[in-house]
Amino acid sequence: MSFVTATYLVPGGLDLHKKAEGIALGLTVGSWTDLPALEQAQLKKHKGEVIATNDGTPKATITIRYPAVNFTPDIPAILTTIFGKLSLDGEIKLVDIAFDDALAKQFPGPQFGVDGIRELIGVHDRPLVMSIFKGMIGKGLDEFETQLDAQARGGVDLVKDDEILFDNPLTPFEERVKRGKHILDKVEQETGRRVLYAVNLSGRTFELRDKARKAVKLGASALLFNVFAYGLDTLQALAEDPEINVPIMAHPAVSGALTASPDYGIANSVLLGKLLRIAGADLVLFPSPYGSVALPKEETDAIALALTEPTVHRAAYPVPSAGIHPGLVPHLVRDFGEISVINAGGGIHGHPDGSAAGATAFRQAVDAVLDDTSLEDAALQKAELAAAIKLWGHPL
Amino acid sequence: MSFVTATYLVPGGLDLHKKAEGIALGLTVGSWTDLPALEQAQLKKHKGEVIATNDGTPKATITIRYPAVNFTPDIPAILTTIFGKLSLDGEIKLVDIAFDDALAKQFPGPQFGVDGIRELIGVHDRPLVMSIFKGMIGKGLDEFETQLDAQARGGVDLVKDDEILFDNPLTPFEERVKRGKHILDKVEQETGRRVLYAVNLSGRTFELRDKARKAVKLGASALLFNVFAYGLDTLQALAEDPEINVPIMAHPAVSGALTASPDYGIANSVLLGKLLRIAGADLVLFPSPYGSVALPKEETDAIALALTEPTVHRAAYPVPSAGIHPGLVPHLVRDFGEISVINAGGGIHGHPDGSAAGATAFRQAVDAVLDDTSLEDAALQKAELAAAIKLWGHPL
Numbered sequence: 001m002s003f004v005t006a007t008y009l010v011p012g013g014l015d016l017h018k019k020a021e022g023i024a025l026g027l028t029v030g031s032w033t034d035l036p037a038l039e040q041a042q043l044k045k046h047k048g049e050v051i052a053t054n055d056g057t058p059k060a061t062i063t064i065r066y067p068a069v070n071f072t073p074d075i076p077a078i079l080t081t082i083f084g085k086l087s088l089d090g091e092i093k094l095v096d097i098a099f100d101d102a103l104a105k106q107f108p109g110p111q112f113g114v115d116g117i118r119e120l121i122g123v124h125d126r127p128l129v130m131s132i133f134k135g136m137i138g139k140g141l142d143e144f145e146t147q148l149d150a151q152a153r154g155g156v157d158l159v160k161d162d163e164i165l166f167d168n169p170l171t172p173f174e175e176r177v178k179r180g181k182h183i184l185d186k187v188e189q190e191t192g193r194r195v196l197y198a199v200n201l202s203g204r205t206f207e208l209r210d211k212a213r214k215a216v217k218l219g220a221s222a223l224l225f226n227v228f229a230y231g232l233d234t235l236q237a238l239a240e241d242p243e244i245n246v247p248i249m250a251h252p253a254v255s256g257a258l259t260a261s262p263d264y265g266i267a268n269s270v271l272l273g274k275l276l277r278i279a280g281a282d283l284v285l286f287p288s289p290y291g292s293v294a295l296p297k298e299e300t301d302a303i304a305l306a307l308t309e310p311t312v313h314r315a316a317y318p319v320p321s322a323g324i325h326p327g328l329v330p331h332l333v334r335d336f337g338e339i340s341v342i343n344a345g346g347g348i349h350g351h352p353d354g355s356a357a358g359a360t361a362f363r364q365a366v367d368a369v370l371d372d373t374s375l376e377d378a379a380l381q382k383a384e385l386a387a388a389i390k391l392w393g394h395p396l
Numbered sequence: 397m398s399f400v401t402a403t404y405l406v407p408g409g410l411d412l413h414k415k416a417e418g419i420a421l422g423l424t425v426g427s428w429t430d431l432p433a434l435e436q437a438q439l440k441k442h443k444g445e446v447i448a449t450n451d452g453t454p455k456a457t458i459t460i461r462y463p464a465v466n467f468t469p470d471i472p473a474i475l476t477t478i479f480g481k482l483s484l485d486g487e488i489k490l491v492d493i494a495f496d497d498a499l500a501k502q503f504p505g506p507q508f509g510v511d512g513i514r515e516l517i518g519v520h521d522r523p524l525v526m527s528i529f530k531g532m533i534g535k536g537l538d539e540f541e542t543q544l545d546a547q548a549r550g551g552v553d554l555v556k557d558d559e560i561l562f563d564n565p566l567t568p569f570e571e572r573v574k575r576g577k578h579i580l581d582k583v584e585q586e587t588g589r590r591v592l593y594a595v596n597l598s599g600r601t602f603e604l605r606d607k608a609r610k611a612v613k614l615g616a617s618a619l620l621f622n623v624f625a626y627g628l629d630t631l632q633a634l635a636e637d638p639e640i641n642v643p644i645m646a647h648p649a650v651s652g653a654l655t656a657s658p659d660y661g662i663a664n665s666v667l668l669g670k671l672l673r674i675a676g677a678d679l680v681l682f683p684s685p686y687g688s689v690a691l692p693k694e695e696t697d698a699i700a701l702a703l704t705e706p707t708v709h710r711a712a713y714p715v716p717s718a719g720i721h722p723g724l725v726p727h728l729v730r731d732f733g734e735i736s737v738i739n740a741g742g743g744i745h746g747h748p749d750g751s752a753a754g755a756t757a758f759r760q761a762v763d764a765v766l767d768d769t770s771l772e773d774a775a776l777q778k779a780e781l782a783a784a785i786k787l788w789g790h791p792l
Contacts, residue, residue, distance in 0.1 A: 027560060030531035046534040070533050070560070074600055076625035077562045084559055084622065084649030085718075087656065089689050094653070135426035137466055138442040163480055164423060164466070166473045204470050205629045206605065226480065229472035231627035233601045253480030260484065261657035293485050322481075 002068035002103040005051060006082040007096035009263075012060040016053040020062040024048030027081055028070055046070055061095070073106040075232045075279060083266065095267040097274055101312050107278040108240045109313025112247045114339050117282060117317060120221075120247070121157050121194050126370055127338055129362045130158040130319065131355070132345035133165065140170045145179055147355060151348065152187045152195040154359025158283075158341065160224050161200035163251045173199065173211070174218055181219030198222035198249045205234055213243045222247045222282075228254040228271075232279045239280025249319070250281035268299045273306025276316065283317040283341060290331055290395075291323020297335065304336055319343045325350075326385055327394035329365035330375065342366065352387050361388035398464035398499040401447060402478040403492035405659075408456040412449040416458040420444030423477055424466055442466055457491070469502040471628045471675060479662065491663040493670055497708050503674040504636045505709025508643045510735050513678060513713060516617075516643070517553050517590050522766055523734055525758045526554040526715065527751070528741035529561070536566045541575055543751060547744065548583040548591040550755025554679075554737065556620050557596035559647045569595065569607070570614060577615030594618035594645045601630055609639045618643045618678075624650040624667075628675045635676020645715070646677035664695045669702025672712065679713040679737060686727055686791075687719020693731065700732055715739050721746075722781060723771065723790035725761035738762065748783050757784035 010019065025032050028048035032040065045067060052063040064082075071077035083094045099107075110116070118124045131151045136144065151159045167173045180197040188194050201212055201223045208230075212223060227235045227250045238244050252272055258265045259272070268286065276284050284307055289297040304318040318340050320332055325347035332342050344362060351358030361384040368378035368385070375394050379386035406415065421428050424444035428436065441463055448459040460478075467473035479490045495503075506512070514520045527547045532540065547555045563569045576593040584590050597608055597619045604626075608619060623631040623646045634640050648668055654661045655668070664682065672680050680703055685693040700714040714736050716728055721743035728738050740758060747754030757780040764774035764781070771790050775782035 029533055043534040070562075070564075072562045072564075072599055074598075076601075076622060077598055079625045080598075080622045080649045081560050083653060084625070084647075085652075085689065087650050087652030088648060088683055088691075088718075089652070091656075137425055138439040164477050166466075166468045168466075168468075202470075202473055202476075203468060204633065205472075205601065205627060206633050209602065226472060226476045229475045229480070229627070230629060231601060231625070233626060234630075237600065237602050251480075252484060253476045254483050256481075256483030256485070257479060257490070257654045257661040260487075260660040264656040265653040265661065287484055293481065295484075322484075 001045065002100050003065045004068060004078055004082060004103065005063060005065045005098040006094060007061055007063045009059050009061055009093040009095045011091050012055055012057045014060070016055050016060050016062065017050065020050040020053050020064060023062065023086060024050050024064045027084075027086060028066060068103050073103060075236065075275065091263050093261070093264055093267065094270055097270050099278065104278065104312045107313070108236060108280045109277060110280055110282045110316045111239055111245065112282045113314025114308070114317055115314065117247050121196065123157060125338065126366055127333060127336070128157040128317070128341040129155065129359070129366060130160060130341050130343040131156045131348040131359055132160050132343065133162050134345055134349040136162055136165050136171060138170065141175055141179060144171050144176060145183060148180060148183050148197065149187070150355040151359050152184055153191070154348070154356035155363035156195065156348070156359045158196045158198065158222065160198040160249060163200060163224065163226055163253050165200055166202045173215070177215050177218045177220045181221070184221065196221040196247065198224040200224045200226075201238075202226065205230055208234065209237060209241060209244070212238055213241070216244055216246055220246055222249060224249045224251055226251050226253045227276070227281070228252065228258070232275055235276070235281060236279040247282035248280065249283040250276050250285065252286050267302070268295065269302035269306045273303045277307050277311070277313055281316050283319050285319040285321045285343060287322045288320030288324060288328070288332060289335070290328045291321070293322040300335065304340070308339055315339065317341050323347070325392035326361045326365040326388040327375065327392050329362065330369050331395070333366070333369045347392065350391070351384070352391060353384065357384045357387065360384040397441065398496050399461045400464060400474055400478060400499065401459060401461045401494040402490060403457055403459045405455050405457055405489040405491045407487050408451055408453045410456065412451050412456050412458065413446065416446040416449050416460060419458065419482060420446050420460045423480075423482060424462060464499050469499060471632065471671065487659050489657070489660055489663065490666055493666050495674070500674065500708045503709070504632060504676045505673060506676055506678045506712045507635055507641065508678045509710025510704070510713050511710065513643050517592065519553060521734065522762055523729055523732070524553040524713070524737040525551065525755070525762060526556060526737050526739040527552045527744040527755055528556050528739065529558050530741055530745040532558055532561050532567060534566065537571055537575060540567050540572060541579060544576060544579050544593065545583070546751040547755050548580055549587070550744070550752035551759040552591065552744070552755045554592045554594065554618065556594040556645060559596060559620065559622050559649050561596055562598045569611070573611050573614045573616045577617070580617065592617040592643065594620040596620045596622075598622065601626055604630065605633060605637060605640070608634055609637065612640055612642055616642055618645060620645045620647055622647050622649045623672070623675075623677070624648065624654070628671055631672070631677060632675040643678035644676065645679040646672050646681065648682050663698070664691065665698035665702045669699045673703050673707075673709055677712050679715050681715045681717045681739065683718045684716030684720060684724070684728060685731070686724050687717070689718040696731065700736070704735055711735065713737050719743070721788035722757045722761040722784040723788050725758065726765050726771065727791070729762070729765045743788065746787070747780070748787060749780065753780040753783070756780040
């Protein structure tokens with residue numbers, strides 16, 4: 001028998017066991033104690049079970065196990081079972097889920113994951129550095145090429161589209177893919193470094209698979225996907241497709257609508273962690289604890305753990321993001337270790353000497369941290385890092 | 397020029413105009429005042445505009461207009477623009493959206509809507525009555541047929557699957573469709589009443605369209621869809637498909653994760669109201685203000701208004717649900733009028749004389765209310781209604 005186990009945060013001081021029993025029955029067989037013995041025997045394998053209740057103040061938790069025989073092995077059926085009507089039933093937050101291995105194996109997990117991406121890029125011993133195009137709305141392909149070239153030459157490992165850049169006549173999707181490939185091939189020939197460009201896969205759901213296949217044929221090296229504007233199952237379908245054989249980067253756009261409340265919705269570690277990994281995200285962006293848009297450190301730790309702890313699936317790359325500058329690199333490496341991608345937009349393009357220098361400053365900061373050199377000491381030798389620290393500081 | 401206008405609820409007492417400007421620029425052109433005049437001229441039509449700010453305590457609102465030229469006319473691109481990274485940016489709730497008519501017309505809206513469903517069912521002058529299968533998990537096709545027959549003969553206009561009933565070997569999807577059609581055809585021959593059965597369309601996203609087309613070919617008369625376990629754009633694709641020419645009923649499963657917090661997420665009137673209507677839901681289920689799972693009356697009023705107010709799209713049926721029994725019918729009709737569907741599960745199957753009597757009691761309650769007869773008076777003549785009121789009461 002396979003199961004999904006779900007843990008919920010609810011207000012303390014309720015009749016917790018009664019509430020838990022009500023959920024376990026209401027989301028499975030409906031009723032139990034009034035049923036004739038014959039019907040109980042027939043329904044036993046379908047019945048939800050209360051696994052644990054932990055009362056507390058102000059919050060309590062309830063853990064319920066749902067038999068997988070009740071649903072098809074897809075995320076929409078599982079979400080509907082464990083947090084469908086229940087999401088509407090007063091103050092309740094889904095804070096943990098667990099799949100047994102047999103059930104988990106019915107999901108793809110990351111196609112590439114950490115090891116596969118390291119292989120693609122040829123970097124195995126340090127956090128990766130990623131940058132984001134800046135202010136591309138209303139700009140054309142020249143600006144696209146200039147920005148991509150500068151970021152790649154400056155030393156980043158990955159470049160991604162801004163998530164709000166959609167198909168548009170100024171920088172059409174296929175042109176971005178083709179010109180991106182051309183530039184990154186040239187950078188590789190000249191520097192030996194392979195840089196990936198994640199193009200924003202957008203548009204209508206039922207066209208995404210063909211569009212992604214076409215992009216891969218045209219030379220796309222990675223895909224950015226606003227999974228929460230679509231659905232986790234759509235991500236899974238892209239990840240499972242053998243023709244879409246490039247890493248998929250999940251953007252957290254819209255996810256805050258589900259995760260931000262302490263009392264309602266779904267925990268970040270579940271939504272951005274466990275569910276994105278099971279569905280097949282190779283890289284997962286989320287706000288770091290340090291930038292302009294920030295998450296509490298215990299939440300980012302929990303996301304990173306969910307993405308990288310040993311399971312039946314490959315590990316996915318945690319990508320702490322938003323308001324990152326080189327002075328934050330020691331904090332990010334301390335928190336997320338080598339298995340992480342440091343992602344910056346303004347912290348690269350806002351560098352006093354331009355985007356290439358901004359990218360270089362990040363790589364210098366990463367090297368310093370891995371060498372156990374302080375950023376101040378490294379900055380004595382490295383002009384780009386020195387300029388970055390002068391501008392943005394270096395919080396201790 | 398087309399626009400989407402979005403209104404956000406944020407904490408009061410901030411520098412509201414500065415915050416609003418930051419959003420309007422951050423989600424469009426990125427920066428403005430520092431740009432050279434030439435670049436400003438080039439980017440003007442892409443720039444977000446602050447339309448209004450209303451300070452207040454404890455909450456303030458910000459209204460921003462986003463040029464449609466920045467996104468493709470699909471819900472994922474629009475959601476990512478107006479509430480993508482912004483959903484992660486502290487205490488903020490998306491409380492209203494508006495599309496101008498030119499943009500709205502690029503979305504299908506309901507294929508049938510209120511008038512189309514009235515036509516299908518042949519009822520034009522009263523609220524419709526719907527019932528839900530009860531406890532089907534672990535049960536077989538005999539139980540399915542028995543329940544459907546009883547509900548339909550009892551007098552309901554629509555019957556729906558429970559949203560947690562997925563494809564399963566005991567009651568396979570196609571068998572439910574075929575046997576459902578057979579039973580409802582028979583009921584129509586014998587009673588002259590056309591009853592619709594909404595089968596739960598579930599499974600993998602990219603298979604849904606073919607599965608729905610097949611279901612329609614096999615005689616499905618309506619579809620139930622857990623849209624928030626998938627994505628609004630998937631609903632839209634189903635609604636737009638000419639072969640899927642049956643009403644689509646949107647279930648609110650999982651939506652509470654987005655709507656329940658007063659401070660974060662998306663308002664019910666936006667998610668269950670405006671967006672479901674634009675995407676093409678013909679019927680929208682939501683908790684009534686009165687049952688076991690309840691929403692505040694101002695929220696259900698706002699959902700119903702968003703579904704039925706005059707726009708470029710057909711009106712969708714509001715379906716107040718959850719814990720409904722015949723004694724609540726006067727309240728529901730007072731709140732939602734004739735353009736509504738009264739939906740019950742336990743309030744039909746829990747009737748002392750069985751499901752058929754439970755359905756009959758609802759129809760009697762509706763008739764009484766439309767006749768301006770009190771339920772007490774009607775119950776003197778109607779045994780089924782009398783038994784229901786004796787059991788569940790009749791709140792004044």
